Amino acid sequence: xxxxxxxxxxxxxxxxxxxxxxxxxxxxxxxxxxxxxxxxxxxxxxxxxxxxxxxxxxxxxxxxxxxxxxxxxxxxxxxxxxxxxxxxxxxxxxxxxxxxxxxxxxxxxxxxxxxxxxxxxxxxxxxxxxxxxxxxxxxxxxxxxxxxxxxxxxxxxxxxxxxxxxxxxxxxxxxxxxxxxxxxxxxxxxxxxxxxxxxxxxxxxxxxxxxxxxxxxxxxxxxxxxxxxxxxxxxxxxxxxxxxxxxxxxxxxxxxxxxxxxxxxxxxxxxxxxxxxxxxxxxxxxxxxxxxxxxxxxxxxxxxxxxxxxxxxxxxxxxxxxxxxxxx
Amino acid sequence: xxxxxxxxxxxxxxxxxxxxxxxxxxxxxxxxxxxxxxxxxxxxxxxxxxxxxxxxxxxxxxxxxxxxxxxxxxxxxxxxxxxxxxxxxxxxxxxxxxxxxxxxxxxxxxxxxxxxxxxxxxxxxxxxxxxxxxxxxxxxxxxxxxxxxxxxxxxxxxxxxxxxxxxxxxxxxxxxxxxxxxxxxxxxxxxxxxxxxxxxxxxxxxxxxxxxxxxxxxxxxxxxxxxxxxxxxxxxxxxxxxxxxxxxxxxxxxxxxxxxxxxxxxxxxxxxxxxxxxxxxxxxxxxxxxxxxxxxxxxxxxxxxxxxxxxxxxxxxxxxxxxxxxxx
Numbered sequence: 001x002x003x004x005x006x007x008x009x010x011x012x013x014x015x016x017x018x019x020x021x022x023x024x025x026x027x028x029x030x031x032x033x034x035x036x037x038x039x040x041x042x043x044x045x046x047x048x049x050x051x052x053x054x055x056x057x058x059x060x061x062x063x064x065x066x067x068x069x070x071x072x073x074x075x076x077x078x079x080x081x082x083x084x085x086x087x088x089x090x091x092x093x094x095x096x097x098x099x100x101x102x103x104x105x106x107x108x109x110x111x112x113x114x115x116x117x118x119x120x121x122x123x124x125x126x127x128x129x130x131x132x133x134x135x136x137x138x139x140x141x142x143x144x145x146x147x148x149x150x151x152x153x154x155x156x157x158x159x160x161x162x163x164x165x166x167x168x169x170x171x172x173x174x175x176x177x178x179x180x181x182x183x184x185x186x187x188x189x190x191x192x193x194x195x196x197x198x199x200x201x202x203x204x205x206x207x208x209x210x211x212x213x214x215x216x217x218x219x220x221x222x223x224x225x226x227x228x229x230x231x232x233x234x235x236x237x238x239x240x241x242x243x244x245x246x247x248x249x250x251x252x253x254x255x256x257x258x259x260x261x262x263x264x265x266x267x268x269x270x271x272x273x274x275x276x277x278x279x280x281x282x283x284x285x286x287x288x289x290x291x292x293x294x295x296x297x298x299x300x301x302x303x304x305x306x307x308x309x310x311x312x313x314x315x316x317x318x319x320x321x322x323x324x325x326x327x328x
Numbered sequence: 329x330x331x332x333x334x335x336x337x338x339x340x341x342x343x344x345x346x347x348x349x350x351x352x353x354x355x356x357x358x359x360x361x362x363x364x365x366x367x368x369x370x371x372x373x374x375x376x377x378x379x380x381x382x383x384x385x386x387x388x389x390x391x392x393x394x395x396x397x398x399x400x401x402x403x404x405x406x407x408x409x410x411x412x413x414x415x416x417x418x419x420x421x422x423x424x425x426x427x428x429x430x431x432x433x434x435x436x437x438x439x440x441x442x443x444x445x446x447x448x449x450x451x452x453x454x455x456x457x458x459x460x461x462x463x464x465x466x467x468x469x470x471x472x473x474x475x476x477x478x479x480x481x482x483x484x485x486x487x488x489x490x491x492x493x494x495x496x497x498x499x500x501x502x503x504x505x506x507x508x509x510x511x512x513x514x515x516x517x518x519x520x521x522x523x524x525x526x527x528x529x530x531x532x533x534x535x536x537x538x539x540x541x542x543x544x545x546x547x548x549x550x551x552x553x554x555x556x557x558x559x560x561x562x563x564x565x566x567x568x569x570x571x572x573x574x575x576x577x578x579x580x581x582x583x584x585x586x587x588x589x590x591x592x593x594x595x596x597x598x599x600x601x602x603x604x605x606x607x608x609x610x611x612x613x614x615x616x617x618x619x620x621x622x623x624x625x626x627x628x629x630x631x632x633x634x635x636x637x638x639x640x641x642x643x644x645x646x647x648x649x650x651x652x653x654x655x656x
Contacts, residue, residue, distance in 0.1 A: 085568070124565075124569065125565075126569075128546075128547055128550050128559075128562075129559070129562070130562045130565040130566050130569060130571070131561060131562065131565045132564070132565045132568055132569075162521075162561060177554075177558050177561075178561035178564075178565075179557065179558060179560075179561070180520075180522070180557075180560050180561050183520055183521065184512075187515040187516070187519055187520060188515070190519075191515055191518075191519055192508075192511055192515060193490075193511065194508070218456075219456055222456050224595070224596055225592075225595035225596060225598070226505075226555075226591075226592035226593060226595045226596035227554075227555040227557070227592055227595075228557075229507065229508075229555070229556075229557060229588065229589070229592055230505050230507060230592050230593070230596060231456075231457070232507075232508050233459060233490060233505075233506035233507070233508050234456075234457070234458045234459065236460070236506075237452075237453075237458040237459045237460045237506075238458050240413070240460055241452065241454075241458060241460075243458070260557065261557070263554075264554035264555050264557055264558050265554060265558070267552070267553035267554045267555075268552055268553060268554035268558060270553070
């Protein structure tokens with residue numbers, strides 16, 4: 001390969017870090033400039049599960065191989081399910097509560113067949129609220145770097161297949177809870193009796209602002225002390241009664257599930273109401289914003305695309321990049 | 329066919345009713361004597377869903393055709409999903425609250441290709457607690473006939489794919505709630521990330537009295553105001569931590585789901601605690617009995633095989649059988 005010399009006059013300033021946000025379904029790569037800004041970003045679909053060993057290395061080279069060839073020795077930091085048992089190399093969890101420094105200490109330096117890779121550890125919580133996360137800790141640290149005032153006391157909600165509710169107090173991630181709302185929705189949609197009318201219909205999936213979604217939220221709100229699981233079957237009963245169209249069943253179920261998650265999360269908070277921030281894409285944020293409003297959770301803020309900032313913060317805390325005045 | 333004459337000296341006393349308990353997965357037939365006792369019973373596996381039209385008639389003849397040939401004109405009463413939209417003939421629901429007389433009034437007399445069949449209506453409940461049942465009303469009426477003292481004020485729990493919690497007050501079924509606990513368990517077992525360790529292991533399914541089941545109950549009990557959905561992911565976290573064996577995951581999930589159902593049902597009862605009766609087979613009763621004990625619901629009674637008595641009661645209330653002093 002013909003590579004430009006690193007220090008030629010025409011070359012851009014040398015980057016300082018390659019960051020990877022490597023989840024179960026997507027792989028995003030960031031090339032960081034000396035100021036922590038993202039000079040270039042790439043993404044590809046990816047299924048980390050069910051893949052033969054060796055596929056991680058191939059995917060890694062496919063997405064960032066040219067960067068590493070051009071700038072040999074550039075540090076690489078990866079966060080997410082890539083550090084899980086079914087990922088590239090298992091990284092021991094760091095115990096909660098934890099801050100950026102504790103997470104940086106847990107980084108595993110891994111001599112892969114593609115060169116040295118640093119893997120961000122996930123977080124673990126013990127006891128009867130046993131829980132784990134991988135990747136969300138990086139997104140949360142990114143949000144804290146973007147908005148330092150949130151470090152004092154905030155609640156972060158990260159919707160998805162396994163939605164995380166994480167509390168940050170005095171700069172430390174102190175506790176968190178995983179709701180399997182996204183997975184439950186998919187199970188009910190694809191395999192349950194409740195979802196059958198939608199599977200049999202010509203509907204085009206769910207719509208964020210539909211009346212059926214808000215109706216599901218209202219039923220979750222009115223579910224009483226027993227909670228929303230006692231109301232899931234209403235998706236069937238209302239359909240049988242002709243009171244819920246087949247094409248509205250999924251939106252209704254989405255409202256009921258997200259509403260019940262928010263009901264549960266707010267109930268567990270009790271009277272404490274730290275500022276709440278939803279980290280996610282626009283469509284998910286809209287659903288959670290509506291659920292918080294309907295369930296008495298008030299206004300929530302939204303931040304998106306915090307993973308690169310989080311990767312940079314952790315790299316700084318770990319001394320992987322040598323930048324004066326770095327965040328973290 | 330050579331049939332014995334009905335009134336020959338050697339013939340048994342002529343029966344008075346053919347009853348069918350016809351659900352989504354099983355079909356049970358009962359031949360009732362004049363005193364309401366079951367002279368003969370038969371059962372077969374059956375999948376009422378996904379079958380072509382006409383299969384109901386064939387199944388009907390296969391299981392009771394010889395009885396009807398021997399005793400022409402014998403009344404036939406069937407309860408359960410056979411009266412649903414996907415059954416033999418859709419029967420309009422009767423609105424709750426309802427007693428045996430109201431249910432008898434809702435019976436549909438249906439001239440099938442196999443002769444006249446009477447179909448028991450299911451019950452419907454409107455409003456934000458919209459719900460339906462088909463078949464359980466017959467089991468509950470059977471329990472009331474077997475134990476008339478329960479008619480004053482009782483809570484009936486009928487475990488299954490779609491578990492029913494039904495309140496009976498002054499002889500009327502006043503309200504009910506469906507929990508999709510059994511379906512959720514099957515979805516999580518067969519399709520979820522949580523169930524994967526069990527699917528990948530050599531385990532032999534669930535055991536009623538296992539420690540993992542009781543552990544799931546304890547986690548449901550300790551789930552706080554947010555409820556057990558906030559704890560489902562612990563099945564994954566504990567497994568990853570090496571704190572829950574792959575072969576224990578399903579029992580743990582079963583305990584968590586049944587425990588959360590009982591938590592929810594008791595919470596919705598508030599301070600009211602009518603006597604509770606579980607109607608079901610021994611294995612399910614054992615699980616619910618343990619859940620009630622763990623969740624502060626106290627002792628529960630158990631009754632099984634109430635459907636035939638319920639069919640007889642409804643037949644009496646409808647005047648289908650001419651028996652002095654019949655129950656119902």
